[in-house]
Amino acid sequence: MLxxxxxxxxxxxxxxxxxxxxxxxxxxxxxxxxxxxxxxxxQRFSVKYYMAAMLFILFDIEIVFLYPWAVAYRKFIPNTVYxxxxxxxxxxxxxxxxxxxxxxxxxxxxx
Numbered sequence: 781m782l783x784x785x786x787x788x789x790x791x792x793x794x795x796x797x798x799x800x801x802x803x804x805x806x807x808x809x810x811x812x813x814x815x816x817x818x819x820x821x822x823q824r825f826s827v828k829y830y831m832a833a834m835l836f837i838l839f840d841i842e843i844v845f846l847y848p849w850a851v852a853y854r855k856f857i858p859n860t861v862y863x864x865x866x867x868x869x870x871x872x873x874x875x876x877x878x879x880x881x882x883x884x885x886x887x888x889x890x891x
Contacts, residue, residue: 828887828889828890831887832887832888832890835882835887835888839875839879842875845871846868849864849868
């Protein structure tokens with residue numbers, strides 16, 4: 781562990797001293813997706829922006845649970861195939877109820 785930490789510190793310092801240093805106004809300018817930034821970096825965003833981002837992450841993580849199930853679906857014992865299908869249907873129904881609840885509460889409205 782100590783060797784790994786020491787190696788990381790040595791690499792950072794070596795890159796600082798050995799690396800090329802050719803600063804110019806273009807390299808020192810702020811880069812944001814290939815476009816010149818508009819406004820200040822201290823601009824406040826609406827809470828709805830963060831809510832939509834958190835909801836996207838929440839549903840994205842829940843959908844990840846579908847992949848292992850879909851891959852292993854053919855490997856289920858023939859007697860448990862219907863059980864697995866019902867189980868996943870209940871999981872998707874719970875997601876759908878949550879999605880409908882969010883729509884009714886207006887969490888995805890961008891006024």
